[in-house]
Each structure stands twice: as C-alpha cells, then as structure tokens.
Amino acid sequence: MGSFGACYSSFIPEAYIQKLKPLVWSVYLHSMPLYMIRDNAGIEGFMGINGTMLEMLFVHPRAIGTGIGKQLIRYALEHCHVRYVDVNEQNKKASGFYSHFGFRVIGRDAKDASGEPYPILHLKLGGIMKIENWGLVPYSEAWERQTELFNAVVEAKQVGKTYENRIIFVEHSHVYTLGKSGKETNMLLGEAQLKMIGATLYHIDRGGDITYHGPGQLVCYPILNLEDYHLGLKEYIHVLEEAVIRVCASYGIEAGRVKGATGVWLAAGTPQERKICAIGVRSSHFVTMHGLALNVNTDLRYFSYIHPCGFMDKGVTSLQKELGCEVPMEEVAGRLQNELSELCSYTVCVALYIRGGGIKNPIVLSCCQL
Numbered sequence: 001m002g003s004f005g006a007c008y009s010s011f012i013p014e015a016y017i018q019k020l021k022p023l024v025w026s027v028y029l030h031s032m033p034l035y036m037i038r039d040n041a042g043i044e045g046f047m048g049i050n051g052t053m054l055e056m057l058f059v060h061p062r063a064i065g066t067g068i069g070k071q072l073i074r075y076a077l078e079h080c081h082v083r084y085v086d087v088n089e090q091n092k093k094a095s096g097f098y099s100h101f102g103f104r105v106i107g108r109d110a111k112d113a114s115g116e117p118y119p120i121l122h123l124k125l126g127g128i129m130k131i132e133n134w135g136l137v138p139y140s141e142a143w144e145r146q147t148e149l150f151n152a153v154v155e156a157k158q159v160g161k162t163y164e165n166r167i168i169f170v171e172h173s174h175v176y177t178l179g180k181s182g183k184e185t186n187m188l189l190g191e192a193q194l195k196m197i198g199a200t201l202y203h204i205d206r207g208g209d210i211t212y213h214g215p216g217q218l219v220c221y222p223i224l225n226l227e228d229y230h231l232g233l234k235e236y237i238h239v240l241e242e243a244v245i246r247v248c249a250s251y252g253i254e255a256g257r258v259k260g261a262t263g264v265w266l267a268a269g270t271p272q273e274r275k276i277c278a279i280g281v282r283s284s285h286f287v288t289m290h291g292l293a294l295n296v297n298t299d300l301r302y303f304s305y306i307h308p309c310g311f312m313d314k315g316v317t318s319l320q321k322e323l324g325c326e327v328p329m330e331e332v333a334g335r336l337q338n339e340l341s342e343l344c345s346y347t348v349c350v351a352l353y354i355r356g357g358g359i360k361n362p363i364v365l366s367c368c369q370l
Contacts, residue, residue: 035075037068047072054085054103065242065343073101129224129344130166131337139175139202139213146221150282150289157225157285165228167340168221169333172213174199176306179280182209186307199302206290208262208280210306216297216320218332222340226286229344233283237262240292243339244277247294250335253322264294266317274315276322294336295319297326 036046044063048056059069076082085103156163244264248255256268264277277294295318303316319327
C-alpha cells in the first residue's frame, strides 16, 4: 500500500507535509488504524481512529456530495465505538457538523506557542469566498467587470500575490450569449428582430453554445482559483451542477444530469426532459469565470427564439413554472451560495502523505460493511 500516499501528494500542501513529518511518524502512523472506502477509480475517503477518538477524516474532491463522509462517520460510531472528535475550535461549522452526529467535540487552538498553525486535522483550503450581488446589470458591463476580476486573479497567482476568490450573483437585461464553440444557426432571429424584443446578442469566450439571460434568472459567476479547492475543471462543473441539484431539491424538485449535456435537467431520460440551469465556464491557469444560469422566475418565451445550448428537441423550465408560483430571488441566491460554499470546501487531513513512506495496514471497508 505504499502507493496510497502518492495518490494524495497534490492535495496536501508541501509545507504541512514537512512540518508534520516528525509528528506523523511518531504518533499517527504507528498508533491508529486507518479505514478507507474505495471504488474502481481509487480511494474515495478514509478516516483514522485512535481509541475512541476520530483523529482524521478525508473525502476526495471527486466524491464530495456522495455521502462518503457520512458513511465513514456512521461506521466509526456504530462499529468502532468512537465518541470523540478532535476539531479546530475556531471551525464552528465542523464542530456543529460532528456534534449533530453525536460526537463530543474536543477543540483546541488553531496555533501553537510559536504562532504557527498547529497540526490539527481539519483545514478549510482556499480561504473564504467573497460573495457579491450586483443586482440587475447589463451583460456588457458585467462581462467587463468579471473579466477584470478574472485577469486580476490570474496575474496575482502567477506572481505570488494575494487575491480573493469570489462568487458573484447577478441578473441581466434580455440578452443572448453564444459560446466560442456555438453555432450561429442556433440563433433564430436576425438583428432587427432582436431589437423588436429588446434583446442583444454577444459572442463570448466561454464554452458551450447559445443561451439566454434575462430578468428573473439567477446568474452566478464564480471567479475561483480551482487549485485552492483541489478541483479540476471537470470536477468543478460537477460541483456547479450538484449545487443547483441540491437547491432544486430544497424546493421539492427532483433534478439531475443528462449524459453528454452539461447543466441541470428535470425528468432526465424521459420525453418530458427539460433544462432548468445552463452552465458554461472559461478557465485559464485553473482560474474560472462565467458560470451558471438558473431559471427562477424567467420569462421562458425568450428561449423559443433559440435552440438552447444547441438542442432542438429539449424543453426549458423554471422554478416558478414547476412550483406554480413566483420564488424570491434573494432566497434562491442564499441557498445556492450555501451549497456552493459547502461543495467548494472540504475537510482534509494534512497528516497523511509523507514522502518516502506509506500508510501502514489500512482497513478497506466494502459497501456491504457500511
């Protein structure tokens, strides 16, 4: 199992590896069993248990939202007789999470006597996201503003300066945007007809085909350094979809994915298949811009003037249409913010990977055991 640690070298900061090396060798790897869940793609999550104490818990980014962490926690409580968990006392969210499951939380300060970060088990990578709500803004203005922010993060990252990850919420006036791989034929109106309906068309630098933005649609532009969250572009798009799926579920709407079609859909795989959220992202140096557009109280007539996202045989819908009533935009934005923040940050054990070493005799749990 010596190769196990190497799988995680990119997920754990080198500085912490070096700082924790003596501690890990003297305590962790020689004093506690490790329990892990794996599938055909590799290890999805693991935990370390020291007596009745849960000492470490890690869920791989690709497995976030699948319940792996909760499965491990249930196994710890029901089969390993764990009752305590060691959590940074400043991490109120983690403390509340474990308390909810019945753990007694043993907290400690976040820094040691020298003022350096103490080698405790839970770190929120990527820092705090800045949340902004721009209100109703013309597309051209929002595009210019987010491009400036995007370029600033890319430049700061390249020269080692500080920057802010942020999530921007906005609504736009009636506008159609055509991605760099989109087809002009998916826009069914000419320039004169666009003027008649009060809309404009922009050719932009994201992926995807054509889509519509307008009042009543919640547009979200995360400008994030994905390396802060240990996400690849494919995993990031999965996170965006998962966040919207969860928001829909909070309103009693079952949503999901369609193979080969980015975005969030209702009644997937049936003749009633319809799209509720479009997703299109640009990434450079693992920094993102553009994002998602969730139909909340959207005037869906505007979609009849295009082949949405290049599809001619699929419908569109909104929260309002599904629920039969208007939904507060601020409420939806709040729920989406919470889901994105949760999915983009995860608990990581910093005391796992030691160069030149491996993990001793891990216990691999099968699904039937969980």
